[in-house]
Amino acid sequence: MALLKIDLDLKPSKQLLLKWIETRKLILRYLKLTPTSMKITESNKGLHIFIRVKEKLSPKKLAETQFLLGDDHLRSSLNLWRSNSKLFTEFNVLFDHKKVIKHESKQ
Numbered sequence: 001m002a003l004l005k006i007d008l009d010l011k012p013s014k015q016l017l018l019k020w021i022e023t024r025k026l027i028l029r030y031l032k033l034t035p036t037s038m039k040i041t042e043s044n045k046g047l048h049i050f051i052r053v054k055e056k057l058s059p060k061k062l063a064e065t066q067f068l069l070g071d072d073h074l075r076s077s078l079n080l081w082r083s084n085s086k087l088f089t090e091f092n093v094l095f096d097h098k099k100v101i102k103h104e105s106k107q
Contacts, residue, residue, distance in 0.1 A: 001036070001052060001053065001054060001055075001056065002052070002053050002055060002056055002057040002062055003050060003051070003052050004049075004050070004051040004052075004053065004062065004065055004066050004069060005048070005049070005050055005066060005071075006024075006048070006049040006050075006051065006066055006069050006070060006071045007043075007046070007047075007048055007071055007072040007075050008046040008047045008048075008049065008070065008072070009045045009046040009072055010045075010046045010047070011042070011046050011047065012047075017040075017047075020070075021038065024038075024049075024051070024069055024070070027068060027069060028051075028053065028069075031065060031068070032055075033053045033054075033055055033065070034053055034054040034055065035051055035052065035053050036052045036053065036054055037051070037052045038050070038051050038052075051069070058083075059082075059083035060080075060083045060084060062083065063076065063079040063080045063082075063083040064080065066079065067079075067080065
């Protein structure tokens with residue numbers, strides 16, 4: 001199992017968020033990944049999305065997948081660099097204690 005962490009610096013409307021969720025499911029299906037759960041929390045600037053998938057992912061594949069799912073580009077750039085570096089044991093940090101749970105589902 002792997003935990004994908006997506007940082008969105010945007011607070012979309014409920015309708016747009018539902019479309020975003022559906023398009024992420026399509027991207028995961030295209031990448032042959034199986035989502036098992038999704039948790040969305042509100043941050044000061046936007047949303048943090050946590051997507052658990054069945055498959056185990058290498059650090060590089062994890063960072064690439066997060067980028068493809070729409071993770072903040074600066075964060076993605078750093079994570080891609082860190083995932084290739086031997087200097088970091090933990091590169092995929094995203095604070096998970098935030099204000100409000102917006103959406104939680106089992107896939």
